[in-house]
Amino acid sequence: MAETRLDTDTVIDIQDLYKSFGDLHVLRGVNLKISRGENVVVLGRSGTGKSVLIKIIAGLLRQDKGVCNVLGNEVSTLNENELRDLRLKIGFSFQNSALYDSMTVRENLEFPLVRNVANLSRAEINEQVEYVLDAVGLLQTINQVPSELSGGQRKRIGIARTLILKPEIMLYDEPTAGLDPITCLEINELINEVKEKYHTTSIIITHDLTCARTTGDRIAMLLDGIFLKQGTFEEVFDTNEERIKSFYDYNFIQ
């Protein structure tokens, strides 16, 4: 495996990352270093490339230029098997949950487990499925299909499905998008619980300031394809930079 030495503490190291789609230049030299156990929130307006960034980290997209080093591996140079091994350590919670429609909640959770962990007995599979469902507080939905679940429940099940492989890194794509304020708070709490229980390092993509404040150890403000400012919530928003201020004001007004 193309493994590079990283500081023992650094889990994700992104240097000078560029990504374009035709004439649309989405990322224009992004730099980001994330330490083990850290929750980093990437804030920014829609269409600024936040989701593209985590898709590059998960190997779903390939950067045009720059370095994307995850757990000591340059993602773009990995072969199929190496990428598969790396993905076992990454959990990806999608914006729309991406639950498999044709499967029940149990089958959704079993799906990655039985295909990635060899020689599990039925009892062990059941135990692990029930454990993660319990962790997200939705054990009672085990035999339901996704269409019977609410938006918040779907998000939780999506997170549970990633947790079943016990990832080291969690990537959350707009975890609170389209949810009511109370469910948003529940999801934010869940993100913090996951960090404590599973000792994960997380990137949370959002434009929701409450989510950013509640879950982020560090905030990275992505604007016009680069990280304009990084730091704690207060450090980022204590600024005279017009674009950051207007982003804050807009959220506040909302």
Add this chain to the structure above:
Amino acid sequence: MSAKQKEHVYTKKIDSALLAVYNGYSFFIRFFREAFRGRMEFQEIIKQCYAIGNKSLLLIGMTGFITGMVFTKQSRPSLAEFGATSWLPSLVAIAIVRALAALVTALISAGKIGSSIGAELGSMRVTEQIDAMEVSAVNPFKFLVVTRVLASTISIPILMFYCTMVSLMGAFLNVYLNEGTSFIAFFENAFEQITFLDVGTSVAKAVAYGFTIGIVGCYQGYNANKGTEGVGKAANSAVVISMFLIFIEEVIIVQVSNYFRI
């Protein structure tokens, strides 16, 4: 539009057509690469076979029955002119076994199964379910594409045999009502002219059609563009392209089988 702009538009169109051919070819090659390596998803193949059979059994049965009946009815006057209506069962059986059953099954399946595969995978692509499989270290191509293509390649020949029998029943009903021919006499006469080559060719056709319907449906769905419009487009293209390819395959297979017949 200036000449230069026109040239640019044509170049772009040629580029995208060549790219589509290349992508289709890569998808085809990838199918064979993935089909023969790693764990086989037998349970999913069986599930898909059941879904394909279940979806089209009634429709193929009804279409086959009507085809057999109508074909017999239409053929009678021509044979009657020569006083050869006793040849009707043989004529109908040859037509059904050599051409009609496989073609009817394939065309119905292209509409029913091809569109369903295209729409299902297209919707999975649009809702990021395929990406979700990929990031959870599961090979979506193996689970979604290989299983569906194999299932349709296995199921279409079975459906074709079913369609053959139902069509012959339709033909028998018509002959019985008009000539009063018995069941045994009809089928003895019908199968008299059927050779192993006829059956073999039909099976080969059905396998080719099944594979085509599966791979085209999967290709269109798997590569659907973002958005709900892409899902509809995938389903539609799956039907149109697979039907077109089925007719091309029909011509090629008939030419090859005729070569052996001589």
